[in-house]
Amino acid sequence: MKRFYKETSTAKQDGGFVVLLDDRPVKTPKRAILALPTQALADAVAREWAEQGEEIDPGSMVLMRLATTAIDRVSYERTAIEDDLAAYGGSDLLCYRTQSPVELAERQAEVWQPLLDWAAARHDALLAVTTGLVAVEQPATAREALRRALEALDDYELMAAHTFTVATGSLVIALAVLAGEIEGEKAFEAGALDDLYGMEVWGEDKEGRERLEGLKNTILAAERMLALLRTG
Known part of the structure; x- marks a missing residue:
């Protein structure tokens, strides 16, 4: 997948911390907003997105994968x-x-x-x-x-x-x-x-x-x- 964003950031939202790509919140594979429980984890996931090159390599974003698993799978x-x-x-x-x-x-x-x-x-x-x-x-x-x-x-x-x-x-x-x-x-x-x-x-x-x-x-x-x- 081609990189489709320029900037990454985080914001506090709905009692959690979201990762933003050009001010749009990252979502999980099941389309839930990736709302993380701590600023530290949100910052680390944002860095994974920021470190992507022209092509996005999902396999390199380990924290992103673990967080989405917790939200999409464990919760349900x-x-x-x-x-x-x-x-x-x-x-x-x-x-x-x-x-x-x-x-x-x-x-x-x-x-x-x-x-x-x-x-x-x-x-x-x-x-x-x-x-x-x-x-x-x-x-x-x-x-x-x-x-x-x-x-x-x-x-x-x-x-x-x-x-x-x-x-x-x-x-x-x-x-x-x-x-x-x-x-x-x-x-x-x-x-x-x-x-x-x-x-x-x-x-x-x-x-x-x-x-x-x-x-x-x-x-x-x-x-x-x-x-x-x-x-x-």
């Missing part, structure tokens, strides 16, 4: 998204360990167990761990506790939780990032622990590295959006 599909994320709590990555190689098993315990301990202390979600191939049935009390944690999030936080969870395979990791228990970089390393170990032992391949870099960038973008939401 919240229960379904909560259901989807709650299902991860029943089969969380951190609960499935290997027995060999021993070095990998030790690394999993070192990185993953503190996060499970945190979930138990913070959310009363005591999740069972297994080294078998058969899925472990998580206690109903733990699954319900994780569901309550999701219900307490606002739409933007829930969207970030979905991003973190899908990227790492772990709802516990997602909630830990949201709570500030770990940073996005550590969340990526925890979620990709097995893959990173495999690369150390057997070497890297270009496709695998590119996939991991994509996941890392997605996590860091969602983390940045959270910071902008909390900056005000």
